[in-house]
Amino acid sequence: MSKRRQYNNLSAQIFLVHAFQYLLTIQFTKGCLIVDVKFQNVSLAYDNVNNILNNISFTIPEGQLTCLLGPSGCGKSTTLNLISGLLSPTGGQIFFGDQNVTKKDALARKVGMVFQNYALYPHMSVLDNICFPMKMAKVKKADRLKRGRELAALVHVETELSKKPSELSGGQQQRVAIARALAKSPSILLLDEPLSNLDARLRVEMREEIRRIQKETGVTTVFVTHDQEEAIHIADQIMVLNEGKIQQFTTPNRLYDQPDNLFVAKFIGSPIINTIPFANVRDDFKTVVPTSVLSDGTTVAIRAESIVPATDPHDHLTMLPLTGTQVQSNRFGRETSLSLNYGGHTIIADGFREQDLGRNGKSLQFALRPQGVFVFNQSGNRIWPETVATNVSPLKPTEVIHA
Amino acid sequence: MTKKRISQALLIIILTLGAITMLVPFIWMLSTALKTAPETVRVPPTWIPKHLQWQNFVTAWHAAPFLTYFINSLIVTTVTTIGQLFTTILAAFAFSRLNFYGKNFLFALFLSTMMVPGEMLIIPNFVTLSKFSLINTFGALIIPWLASFFAVFTLRQTFNAIPNELYYAAKLDGSSDWHFLWTMMVPLSKSAITAIGILEVIGSWNSFMWPLIVTNTAKVRTLPVGLNAFTSDAGTQFQLLMAASTFVILPMIIVYLCLQKYIIAGISKSGLKG
Structure with missing residues (x-):
């Protein structure tokens, strides 16, 4: 009898956990299509002379966390801006799922972006910052405040809602920036060196947080960094870039165990x-x-x-x-x-x-x-x-x- | 330690001298406003009048239609300030954030107008306005001052200091340029915009030459022009002129004292003086 009850309890618990996870997924992917990102022969040249990116093709798989890794000037931020639509390629095509978005602007692509300096609106409260994209999308006030609070809870800033960004610590600002990026139910979440302004301890904490949030929401995430250790810890797969070319694109462990070339071998691993x-x-x-x-x-x-x-x-x-x-x-x-x-x-x-x-x-x-x-x-x-x-x-x- | 003290003392002396130099005209104005006519020209001059002539203020107020002038000044100052802020904000945004053909050339051209002395513009502006039959109307007092490149330049510097990421973030969040300007740029540049506004209020309120030239009836004249009533071929009634000057500048002194921290912030930010 008691065994039976234990069993029931356990299965109930398992059911609850699953239901909760399911609800979370529904909650935060509501209205957002999870898509992959495809680059076909994409090039970008400034002034038609300097090739920042030279004819690159790749597919970023849906629902995963992908790192763009490389030394400064390798084209990783450029690649991110091409995905976001803030930059337009001078050649090639970009697809989100089956949709060709090459000609679409940043807004139409529905991407969420977190900038290196967070770019929070300094004169708005935390809640207003998170709700801003929904306000722009003309979501009803009651609905957006409700969702804003949910997102704040997701990133653990629910107690700071009425503060201004300048009153928050670097890590909290980072969390708010992520919540704001998620507020418009983006098809893709882009993070441009989001941890480089944080101190070492906070950086480790936040990278685990970003990973947790990514797994909970299931949103396709692209993370730019120059720190190989950060990339190895956070990513499902890593694209190593150098001089506008893809050096290798695979899982962190394969990158370490089977570097395709000397650049990757030297770039990954410490010492x-x-x-x-x-x-x-x-x-x-x-x-x-x-x-x-x-x-x-x-x-x-x-x-x-x-x-x-x-x-x-x-x-x-x-x-x-x-x-x-x-x-x-x-x-x-x-x-x-x-x-x-x-x-x-x-x-x-x-x-x-x-x-x-x-x-x-x-x-x-x-x-x-x-x-x-x-x-x-x-x-x-x-x-x-x-x-x-x-x-x-x-x-x-x-x-x-x-x- | 003593060296520091000496330099501190020197600094205080220099600042005190500066302050006195700035204050003497105001004190002289107040003191003259309370004198009798003979006392204003007495040698050696007296700083404190023997008998304070408070009725000078009443006499001066009734010597000309100062109420009309006061209302006119208020209208002209309000409209030019609001109008100028509006054009300034739009122009500064264009020069700071938008990309358009000939932007740098246009900016250089506008910048070069800052080298043209204001006096040189009087005749062309007068001719233009008279062709439009605007002489002796509020239009003549307001239209030429609806744009100021000095203000545009100052605000552009402030706008440039706002990080680009904020602009990109707002664009990604679905904000238009127009919306970004009014909900982000303007609130974030509050102190610079206030400074520009105050400078324009003071400039417009104190403006004398231009209203004198383009108006010829009391209906549209402003306060500073009204002060002319005390000067005639027979000489100037200094005690009345000074009494009138006192109530003409009083609103500006109040404005300045209330908002001086914005003026100083605006000037020190742009690295230019007004």
Whole structure:
């Protein structure tokens, strides 16, 4: 009997949780169509000379959080502004779902946008800020105030409704900006470096918040950042851009585990991946890479955590223990950082425990783990290890794995 | 420490001298307004009159139709100020946010008009207005002052300081340029707009030369022109002129004292003096 009741209780709870999630989804996606974003051969040139974006094509999958990542000037903000309609492409087509929006302006595209400096209306209260897009859309006052309060609750600023933006902390301003962007039930939510004005601790907190809000609302979200760590933590998939070209577009883990080219390998991961001219260490790799790689490889890149003591019980690449000279070692709390001279270059290893370290200036034997070692050719493309190409298109939503 | 004190003292002395220089004319005006006619020209001059002649104010008020002048001044000042603010806000928005053909050229052209001395405009403006048969009407007093490039320039600087993101955000939220201007730009530039307004109120209220030239009957004359009543071929009745001056400038002093923080904010923001 009691077991039965417990069972009922449990199933009731499960039902309630599901119902709640369902309601949330209904609530915040009400009237908004969840769409994907397609770029077909889009180019943008200023003054017809400088190509900011050069003939790029991609599809941002619906209902997911996608990061545009790259160094400043790589074209990521430009891409975002092209999606929003604040900029028009000089060539190519843009689709939201099946709809060609290339010629439509920002308003007609129904996108919500959060700017780096939040762009809250300074003379309006928090509630008025959130309700402004609905006021513009001529939503009835009672309805918009009700929805404004719901959105404020979603982003946890319900206690600040009558304050002016200047009275809020950076994180709260950010939340209000997100609520305002969601107020018009956007088909796509765009965030332009939204965390860069926040301090480090708040940044981590807000990135989890943005992820939570995105999952609760299910709105297709595009997030621009130059911070690879931020991108890896928040995104379902990441598009790495450089010099107006897509370098790689895939899930964060694939980006880290299988960089298509040297730029991506160097851009993703901290500390920055070690690179050594392949010619200096070619003999060491004879037993592990095919002859074509031996002849074509120009650079070998090794992640710091893939350099481990030769005595480490993990699997190693089938090569003789390598020998380097220990230059310096440091311990920072639970991390150690070891500088080794190998192949004429100083490389950083952080896979060593304190007891495995040698003495500075003395030689030290080490091994490489199979993951995190890549060989690139002259043009910077990865030629080893070979894997199924991932740069063609992003993964289907069902394949996406998030850490 | 002492060095700081010396420079502090110097600063106070200089500021005091400046303040005295500014105040003396006002004090002289008040003191003269309370003198008898012979006392106004006595050498050496007296600062405090022996017997205060309060009836000077009553005599002066009745010497000319000052009530009509007062109402006229009020009408002209109100209409020019509101009109000028309206054109200024629209022009400043265009120069600050809109992109149109010849924008920079037009701006440079307008800027160059600030180098033309006001006196040079009197004759062309007079000729134009007389062709439209507007001489001796309120039109002549109001129309030439409905636009001021100084005001446009000042407000454009303020508008430029408003971040572009705000404009984009409002556009994405469905706000038109017109709506953005009146619900965002104008409320956010309140202090600059108030400063421009006050400067125009003071300028319009005190304007003497132009109303004197384009009006010739009491029906449309304004207060400063009315002060002319005390000057004739036989000389000037200084005590009455000063008494009348006192009540003519009194409204402006009140306006200034109430709103001075806006004037100073507006001037220091634009980096220009009025």
